[in-house]
Amino acid sequence: LYNDLLRLSEIKNRFLVCPSDVDAKVSSIKAKVCHDLDLIGEDIKAVVNKRDLEVVNLMREGLARVSQKRLTMCNHEETERARIAAVTARETADKVLLNVFKDCWVDSKLFKSLEDQRIETDRLAEAAARLAQEADVLHQE
Structure with a gap:
């Protein structure tokens, strides 16, 4: 490319x-x-496509690993039940507080x-x- 540009500048x-030569x-x-x-x-596209395919394969492998059931030392069922119980208790407490607030609002109204x-x-x-006093005053007059 450099040599081509030099030859182009030498034409003048x-x-x-x-002008057709130029x-x-x-x-x-x-x-x-x-x-x-x-x-x-094309080289850049090839690199990007290769990287995209690697990312897709990594995601596919990750999803496959996530869906597999694993044996662990911790019983997750108990943890999930405790979490669900805590959520239910919080929702119940929120409902009670809402009802108390509604009752207080009605009572204040x-x-x-x-x-x-x-x-x-x-x-x-x-x-x-005052009307009775004025009526008495009018009767006395």
């Missing part, structure tokens, strides 16, 4: 050179560069409603007492 120093040299260099790039691309009703009753009683 020649006496009888046509085009021919440039086309020749382009073809060589494209061919070399294609070869490099009821208490607020009763408090509002007591305030309204007191206000009406005060208004009735």
Whole structure:
């Protein structure tokens, strides 16, 4: 490639050179560069494909090993049962807390409603007492 580029630059120093000669040299260099790039691309693709196949094979082997049952010194059934029992207990506790919260919320709403009703009753009683006083004042006049 280096020599081809040198020969291309030497063309401008020649006496009888046509533009078509330059085009021919440039086309020749382009073809060589494209061919070399294609070869490099194919090499890279081969490496990547080989690596991809290795990864796929490793994943396949890993999945096969995971699906195999193994004998161990630890009883996993007891651990799983304990974990399930803990999850169930936590869910039950969450439900109890939710019900307590709902009851407190209902009680607070009821208490607020009763408090509002007591305030309204007191206000009406005060208004009735004022009306009674004004009625007595009007009767006396």
